[in-house]
Amino acid sequence: MTEEERQARFMERLERGEKIEATDWMPDEYRRLLLKLIHMHGVSEIMGAFPEKEWVPRAPTLKRKLAMMAKVQDEMGHGQLLLRVAEDIAAPLGKTREDLVTDLIDGRVKFHNVFHMEAPTWADAGVIGWLVDGAAIINQAALLETSYGPYARVLKRICAEESFHMQHGENIILALTGGTDEQRRMLQDAVNRWWESLLFFFGPVEVTEAARKMIQYKIRTKTNEELRQQFFNKYVPRIRSLGLTIPDPDLRYDEKEKRWRFTPPDWKRFSEIVRFNRGPKSRDRIRLRRFAHEEQRWVRKAMVRSGAAQSVV
Amino acid sequence: MNHGDSGRIQYDVFEVFVQKTQADPHVHMGSVVAPSPDMALHTARENFLRRESGVNIWVVPRREVTATPYDDPDYFAREMDRKYREVSGYSENGRLWKMYREKAMHLDDIVRDLEEKPLRDR
Ligand SMILES: [Fe+2]
Ligand SMILES: [Fe+2]
Numbered sequence: 358m359t360e361e362e363r364q365a366r367f368m369e370r371l372e373r374g375e376k377i378e379a380t381d382w383m384p385d386e387y388r389r390l391l392l393k394l395i396h397m398h399g400v401s402e403i404m405g406a407f408p409e410k411e412w413v414p415r416a417p418t419l420k421r422k423l424a425m426m427a428k429v430q431d432e433m434g435h436g437q438l439l440l441r442v443a444e445d446i447a448a449p450l451g452k453t454r455e456d457l458v459t460d461l462i463d464g465r466v467k468f469h470n471v472f473h474m475e476a477p478t479w480a481d482a483g484v485i486g487w488l489v490d491g492a493a494i495i496n497q498a499a500l501l502e503t504s505y506g507p508y509a510r511v512l513k514r515i516c517a518e519e520s521f522h523m524q525h526g527e528n529i530i531l532a533l534t535g536g537t538d539e540q541r542r543m544l545q546d547a548v549n550r551w552w553e554s555l556l557f558f559f560g561p562v563e564v565t566e567a568a569r570k571m572i573q574y575k576i577r578t579k580t581n582e583e584l585r586q587q588f589f590n591k592y593v594p595r596i597r598s599l600g601l602t603i604p605d606p607d608l609r610y611d612e613k614e615k616r617w618r619f620t621p622p623d624w625k626r627f628s629e630i631v632r633f634n635r636g637p638k639s640r641d642r643i644r645l646r647r648f649a650h651e652e653q654r655w656v657r658k659a660m661v662r663s664g665a666a667q668s669v670v
Numbered sequence: 671m672n673h674g675d676s677g678r679i680q681y682d683v684f685e686v687f688v689q690k691t692q693a694d695p696h697v698h699m700g701s702v703v704a705p706s707p708d709m710a711l712h713t714a715r716e717n718f719l720r721r722e723s724g725v726n727i728w729v730v731p732r733r734e735v736t737a738t739p740y741d742d743p744d745y746f747a748r749e750m751d752r753k754y755r756e757v758s759g760y761s762e763n764g765r766l767w768k769m770y771r772e773k774a775m776h777l778d779d780i781v782r783d784l785e786e787k788p789l790r791d792r
Contacts, residue, residue, distance in 0.1 A: 370741075378740045427720070434717050441683075441701055454703060455678050511700065518721075657679045660705040 371575050376506035379445040387574050390567065391505055392446045394576065399439030400461045401468040405493075406432035407642040408476040408485060417479060424525050425482070431518045438511045445507065462647040464634055469493075470627050471554050473636025480533055480540070480547035486526020488551060488592060492558050494519045495587050504575035534599045541600075548596065549604045556619065557627040559585040589617040682731055684710035688718055689726040696728055704729075 358366075364384055370377070377383055406429045413429065416422040444454045460466040471489050476482060497516055503509050533540045560568075560581035571577045589610075596603055605620045630636040634643060681703035687696035699718045704710035710729040719727075738745055753759030757776075764774040 380739075381741050430716075430720060434720065437702070437713075437717055438700060441703065444703070453678070453680060455680070514700075514718075654679070657705070660709060661679055661681070 371504050375504075376509060377504055378506050386570065387576070388446055388450070390571050390574065390576055391508070392443060392450070392452075393567075394571065395439055395443045395446065395508055396457055396460070396466050397468065399436050399443055399457070400466055401472060402432050402439060403436035403461070403646070404468040404472040404642060405489075406436075407645065408472060408474070408638070409482065411476060412479065412482040415479070416482070421529070428486070428522055428525060431522065435515050435518070438514065442507045442511055458650055462643055462650060464643070467631045470557050470631050470636070471551075472642070473630050473634070473639045474551075474554055475637050478543050478547060480530070480543040481550065483526055483529030483533060483544070484547040484551050486522050487530050488526075488548075488555055489558075490519055490522040490526055491592060492555055492588055494523060495584050495591070496559070499579045499584055500577055502575075502578050530599070534601075545601055548601050552604050553622040554627070555588070556585065557622040557624070559588065561624065562621070586616055589619070593617070679705075681705050682710075684714070684729040685732055685735055686710075686714040686718060687728040687730070688714070688722075688724045689728075690722070690724055692725055696726065701732065702729070707731075 363382060367377075367382070367384060367387070377387075409425060409432070410429045413422060413425050416425050440454060440457055443457055447453070447457065457466075461468070471485075471492075476485060494516065497512055497519065501509060501512050501516065503512070530544060533544045562582050562585075564572075564580050568577075568580065572580070589608075593603065593608070593610075607618065607620045609618055610616075611618050630639065634640060682705070683701050683703055684707070685701050686699045688699050689696045699714070702710055702713040702717055704713050707729055711727055714727050714729055718724075767774050
């Protein structure tokens, strides 16, 4: 079979709605696009645990502390599942798990803009669960249909756990809304702080070349803007129903065009944050990740040795 | 498993199967990387049983798995109608029983009735 025939057969499989598996032949381009997406998704889960972990020791009650820890564990677990999927895609390219991890600490792979930002108050912890996890769920639920089987299977589990994060976040912000004026102020401040980051999270409005290719390969099925509009549909009414103000005076639903109009986030500032790890917390959190990776290398090594010793006995 | 002095550590891949209750079969959940079967069990529990319960986990080194190919649809081809093997192949029973003023019986009914009406003391 020539390369063109293989490519054509592959596209036919996608057209029939078949899922692609790790051991199947796939175009190099498909492999690279998948790897880029899942690698970034995986490391973002891990970096997503950092702003939340900062709130574990400071959570107001034992119940909140336990829930927060559960969430941090989930995000690390999501990272592990996704890196496992990424690893199998990367293997034919000569990349290993170790490479995928060091790419993060050496700044060769990006992670989501929201995890570069500060979470200074307890209301931020709530808003992260409510709106950041909410935005992430829209993203991930849209990927459940992906053409890559191992990714689809892992996303099923991830989405189920994310729905707990969503409820947990909502519970925190509902408690604050029903609290004192100061607590409501704290919540409004947190919403103000996160709004622009949340809009950027879904990515540029225009469909980039890479995004177009991903849709063609059925790796994803929706555009960034479709997902952002979903987010508005679901969350704008809820945010307003709590008496909170969205920090965008121009935000409105255009009845004629059936879409939300909004003030665009500062695309340039946020892309620089993501591209150069230049956000307020990027460096700190990466330093911590590097510390964990390097200082525990001896443990990983020791375990390999004891594993080898076991198999001799 | 190999490890050079560059600090690169390569773990083995283990496929993970979890049994929910002893009345269920082990079901494939995904895979983990680990330096040993023991650690694979531990990581599997952390990854797949943070909420769900289970009674047993199997971890199997991936290289020990022999599998069918995905891209050979012929392997699973059904060359003929298999209705004769299936419940749905006998749907006319319902119509036939009606002639005798009776209803067709199904496994679900038997199971439900056994649960609802335990045997009386004899
Ligand atoms: Fe997650
Ligand atoms: Fe989450």
